[in-house]
Amino acid sequence: MHATPYSISNGRIHVGLNSNTGNIHSLTYLNGENLINDKDTLGFNAYWYGGIMKLNLKKQDSPTFEITEQGNVLSSIKVTSQAPGAKSLTREIQLVNGLDVVYITNVVDKKPILENENVRFAFPFNIPNGQVRIDIPWATVKPENDQLKGANKNFYSVQRWVDVSDDNRGVTLATIEAPILEIGDMNGQNWMADLAVRPWISTYEPSSTLFSWVMNNAWFVNYKASQEGKIPFHYILKPHGSFNDIESKKFGIEQTQPLIVVPVNINTEPIKPILKLSPQSNLIITSLKKSRDGKAIMIRFFNPTHAPGNGTILWENIKPKQLYKSSFKEEKNGIELPTLTLAPWEVRTIRVEL
Numbered sequence: 001m002h003a004t005p006y007s008i009s010n011g012r013i014h015v016g017l018n019s020n021t022g023n024i025h026s027l028t029y030l031n032g033e034n035l036i037n038d039k040d041t042l043g044f045n046a047y048w049y050g051g052i053m054k055l056n057l058k059k060q061d062s063p064t065f066e067i068t069e070q071g072n073v074l075s076s077i078k079v080t081s082q083a084p085g086a087k088s089l090t091r092e093i094q095l096v097n098g099l100d101v102v103y104i105t106n107v108v109d110k111k112p113i114l115e116n117e118n119v120r121f122a123f124p125f126n127i128p129n130g131q132v133r134i135d136i137p138w139a140t141v142k143p144e145n146d147q148l149k150g151a152n153k154n155f156y157s158v159q160r161w162v163d164v165s166d167d168n169r170g171v172t173l174a175t176i177e178a179p180i181l182e183i184g185d186m187n188g189q190n191w192m193a194d195l196a197v198r199p200w201i202s203t204y205e206p207s208s209t210l211f212s213w214v215m216n217n218a219w220f221v222n223y224k225a226s227q228e229g230k231i232p233f234h235y236i237l238k239p240h241g242s243f244n245d246i247e248s249k250k251f252g253i254e255q256t257q258p259l260i261v262v263p264v265n266i267n268t269e270p271i272k273p274i275l276k277l278s279p280q281s282n283l284i285i286t287s288l289k290k291s292r293d294g295k296a297i298m299i300r301f302f303n304p305t306h307a308p309g310n311g312t313i314l315w316e317n318i319k320p321k322q323l324y325k326s327s328f329k330e331e332k333n334g335i336e337l338p339t340l341t342l343a344p345w346e347v348r349t350i351r352v353e354l
Contacts, residue, residue, distance in 0.1 A: 001097055003075040005065035010075070010095040013239065015102055021046065022063030022079035022091060027171075029100065029239035033126070035171050040124035040209065045091060045104060045235075048211075049084040052116040052218045053193060054186040058084040073097050085117055086110050102237040110215070112228040119215035120186060121178075121233065125171055130164040130208040132183055133243065135252055138302070138347060140245060143183060144204035153201040155188040155213060156181045160252030164208050165243040172248050174236040174255040175212055182211040189218060246282050249304040253284070272317045275299075281311030283342060291330050297352040298330055303342035313338040318354065326351035 002009045006017045016026035023043035027035045036044045043059070050057040060081035069076035076094040083089035087109040094103040106121060134141045136159050143153065156162075158181050163172045175181070182188050184207030191198045214233055217225050236255050240247070274297070277283060287300040297320075303309030313323075315338075324332040326349045336350045 001070070001072060001075045001095070003067050003070045003077060005067060005077065008075050008077050008093055008095050010097050010099070012100055013095060013102060015093055015095065017065070017077065017079065017093070018043070019065075020063075022060065022065070022081055024093070027102065027237065027239065032169065032239075035126055035169070035239055037124040037126040037208070042122040042124050042209065044122065044124055045106070046122045047081070047083050047089050047091075047106070047108070048118075048120045048122060048186070049086075050118050050186075052118070053189045054118065057186075060084075060089050068092065069094070083108065085113055085119065100238065100240075104235040104237065106233045106235070107230055108214075108233070109230045110228045112226040114217075114225050116218040117216065118186075118189070118213070118218070120182070121212045121214065121235075122209070123173060123212065124209040125164045127164050127166055127170060127208045129206070130166050130170065131243070132206070132208075132210075133163045133165070133248075134181065135159045135161045135163075135248070139345060140248070140304070143206075147204075153187075153204050154182070154190055156183065160256050161248060162210060163243060163248055164210070165240075168242055170240055170243055172238040172240065172251055173210065174234075174238075174252055176234040176236070176255060178212045178214045178233050178235075180213040182213055183207050184209055186211055186213075188213050189216070192218065245305045246284065249284060249302075253286075274318055275316055276314045278312040278314060282307075282309045283311040283340065286347075291351065293330070296330070296354060298326065298349060299352060300347065300349045301340060301342060302348075303344060303346050306344050308344065309340075309342045309346070311340050313340070321353040324351040324353070325349075 006019050008015050014028045018025045021043055023046045025038045047060040060083040063079050063081045066078045068078045074096055078092045081089045090107045092105040132143055134156055158175050158179050161172050161174045164170055184205050191200050238251055284302045286302045289298050291298050323336040325334045325336045
């Protein structure tokens with residue numbers, strides 16, 4: 001682990017910061033190419049503030065740098081800046097020893113402003129001709145390819161992550177508190193230019209530049225017109241080789257459902273899992289809970305790939321009486337075998353009688 005005011009590394013991932021802006025200007029994985037487009041004038045993890053339809057855009061300035069952690073497990077750099085529309089902006093970059101991810105925590109100390117405003121963070125990646133994929137419930141979407149005619153292309157809704165990849169490399173970006181995404185430009189409010197015409201984007205233009213659209217008060221809704229206070233936005237970057245559906249889905253779930261820390265002592269017995277899936281399985285368990293009648297365990301499996309998925313349930317510390325096909329109703333719909341085969345993108349619920 002190594003950290004300076006302008007760089008941080010865990011031996012596998014190296015992150016460099018621009019000393020004049022505090023933006024990230026380099027991200028390399030296993031000594032590969034820079035995954036950030038450092039020629040883009042937007043700036044990576046840059047804060048952009050403007051009026052309606054990106055008018056009068058301004059960004060953060062006057063950064064100060066502080067090494068907040070430097071140890072064998074964790075290293076962290078915090079950048080504090082002045083920011084339009086806010087009392088301050090802090091952006092913290094963290095790396096953990098042994099983990100191939102970058103943790104970003106942006107905290108906007110927002111002023112209460114009633115005039116039309118927008119806040120975005122820019123993420124211009126250096127992946128020419130990259131394919132964007134967006135995580136949504138029970139699917140992964142490619143803009144344009146997987147959209148119906150007339151679907152919204154000005155902005156997109158993200159469940160857990162968005163990925164930009166070519167055939168050999170890419171980056172998955174988890175957007176924990178910020179589900180609205182723009183691709184290529186700040187197009188989210190273009191339709192407000194002329195409400196009689198409403199110029200929605202008709203053709204998707206591929207781009208490796210992403211915008212996390214975190215705030216606006218210009219939509220016509222019956223909601224508070226100002227936002228204020230310290231508001232955190234967490235982003236997690238995972239560089240990788242070629243895109244992998246199941247690894248991306250697992251990564252997104254890990255970030256939104258983190259492990260729970262519990263106190264232990266030297267005599268505490270390890271917590272044994274109820275079950276495991278066979279090592280070659282390409283299925284995911286998305287939920288496991290006790291049935292409403294208390295007589296069974298309900299398990300939901302998901303195949304997040306374009307190919308048939310297989311997996312065998314390996315029981316660890318329970319011996320079930322029987323497995324049944326089921327649904328959200330928790331009924332018994334015929335015998336289920338411990339070796340499962342799911343169609344592409346299939347979701348299946350089983351009832352495990354205890």
